[in-house]
Amino acid sequence: MVRDPLSQLDALVVALSGFVIVFLMLALLWGVILVISRVVSGVEHHQVPVMSAPAPAAVPARAAAPAASQQVVLEGIDETQAACVMAIVSHETGIPLDQLVFKSIKAV
Amino acid sequence: MQFSFIGALGEILSGSGFAALANDPRNLIMILISFVLLYLGIGKKFEPLLLIPIAFGMLLANFPITGLLNAPTATSSPGMLWVFYQGVEHAIYPSIIFLGIGAMTDFGPLIARPSSLLLGAAAQLGIFAAFLLALALGFPGAVAAAIGIIGGADGPTAILVASRLARDYLPAIAIAAYSYMALIPMIQPPLMRLLTTKEEREIKMEQLRPVSKTEKIVFPIAVATVVILLIPDTAPLIGMLMLGNLLRECGVTERLSDTAQNALCNIVTIFLGLSVGCKAVASTFLTWDTIKIIILGLIAFMFSTIGGLIFGKIMCKLTGGKVNPLIGSAGVSAVPMAARVSQVEGQKANPANFLLMHAMGPNVAGVIGSAVAAGFMLKVFGA
Structure with a gap:
């Protein structure tokens, strides 16, 4: 802790130290974010094959996706709204649209 | 005891905030500053969500003898603004x-x-x-x-x-x-x-x-x-x-x-x-x-x-x-x-x-x- 009166040199040292510490702390957070991103992407990447373990069954469904997507049953909503719902589901689940199969979408 | 309307009115006025304002005109200046800040908040929309409560707090605090800022004592309760603070x-x-x-x-x-x-x-x-x-x-x-x-x-x-x-x-x-x-x-x-x-x-x-x-x-x-x-x-x-x-x-x-x-x-x-x-x-x-x-x-x-x-x-x-x-x-x-x-x-x-x-x-x-x-x-x- 610093006590008054501060000499000019002390003041300069405090200011410079403070600025450097802010930089170091935020640079450290940069490193933390990079680590988080690496770990999370590694874990999520690792989970994809695990989740798609029953791949043989899923593959035909994916292959059929374009055809299936053309046959989505819409109840109480129009095509624009349906497209929005599909985009939101894809975004929220992180699954690309071409890997999702929608059978029906109805307004509740 | 003889009641005098004029006397009572005089007593109310002498014990009022107006009389106290006259004793220390600096409070009046602070009140005017609070009006300016209120104008900036409402009229110019300068951070109104905070500037308006600040300006109004300043206005209240500079009304004399309200006791709003009084700290609690053994015999009195604290003022409202003291509690908020x-x-x-x-x-x-x-x-x-x-x-x-x-x-x-x-x-x-x-x-x-x-x-x-x-x-x-x-x-x-x-x-x-x-x-x-x-x-x-x-x-x-x-x-x-x-x-x-x-x-x-x-x-x-x-x-x-x-x-x-x-x-x-x-x-x-x-x-x-x-x-x-x-x-x-x-x-x-x-x-x-x-x-x-x-x-x-x-x-x-x-x-x-x-x-x-x-x-x-x-x-x-x-x-x-x-x-x-x-x-x-x-x-x-x-x-x-x-x-x-x-x-x-x-x-x-x-x-x-x-x-x-x-x-x-x-x-x-x-x-x-x-x-x-x-x-x-x-x-x-x-x-x-x-x-x-x-x-x-x-x-x-x-x-x-x-x-x-x-x-x-x-x-x-x-x-x-x-x-x-x-x-x-x-x-x-x-x-x-x-x-x-x-x-x-x-x-x-x-x-x-x-x-x-x-x-x-x-x-x-x-x-x-x-x-x-x-x-x-x-x-x-x-x-």
Whole structure:
């Protein structure tokens, strides 16, 4: 802790130290974010094959996706709204649209 | 006993606030200042959510003989504003406001481009420049530190530091901080145009990568852990900021997130504003020091903007022209106004330029940066 009166040199040292510490702390957070991103992407990447373990069954469904997507049953909503719902589901689940199969979408 | 109507009227008048005002006309000046601030808040819309409660608190506090500010004694209850002020005295209100800010803030752009953190750090230059200038003007170290924090462009942080280090100067510091935050669209653009070339302002930045939900959930927990363990004095601000953000991102506390963003934040804003305003009494406010603080606050804002812009230019050079230096000025933490200014200036140079999301990274980094700077000042000058 610093006590008054501060000499000019002390003041300069405090200011410079403070600025450097802010930089170091935020640079450290940069490193933390990079680590988080690496770990999370590694874990999520690792989970994809695990989740798609029953791949043989899923593959035909994916292959059929374009055809299936053309046959989505819409109840109480129009095509624009349906497209929005599909985009939101894809975004929220992180699954690309071409890997999702929608059978029906109805307004509740 | 003989009752006289005129005598009773005279007694009422002599015991009224009007008579007391005549005894100390400085209160009248403070009341007039509160009217000016009310006009700025209502008429000019300068940070009205805070300026209006501050101005009204100032108005109430300067009505004489109300007892609103009286501390409790053995025989009397405390005044209402004295009770409200305890939330500032014990750093409760700024911390709760940070909870709300955390719940409102999307750290996605920062996680997508973490190098933005350095822009947020560079834009704290004004804090330390104003600190040195305040010392040169004769302020004690602790007060100079509190004045410097105005340069962080972060009202709650400025209030928290001032309440700990410079209690008598709290109203002037808070008013300067919020006034200049409202004036950012006027303060920053001339500096942005002065310090950058047209070619730099025209730079279009690449789309940010998508950030996963898990990253957004882990981020507040990791930041709170690292920053608070390293600088424990940042705990009230960083702790609440990150809790608010976790409530927002975890996806299972929507009601709490909504309350923190809206009802709680609004309620505390009223108490915070009144508490700050009620400390603006003539004896401490009507001094040359207040004028010095107002000027130092402006200098602090300008230096912070310059710091961010210069570092933005450095990053522009280092990345081979991939970073538009205009996003550097958003490193001052006035969220989201500083980012909007970057967006507006970028579009003026190149109408196809969309810098808002890129500027949000340094903008939210500035919030963390100013909290770290505040923690440092509290560590160095705190009791």
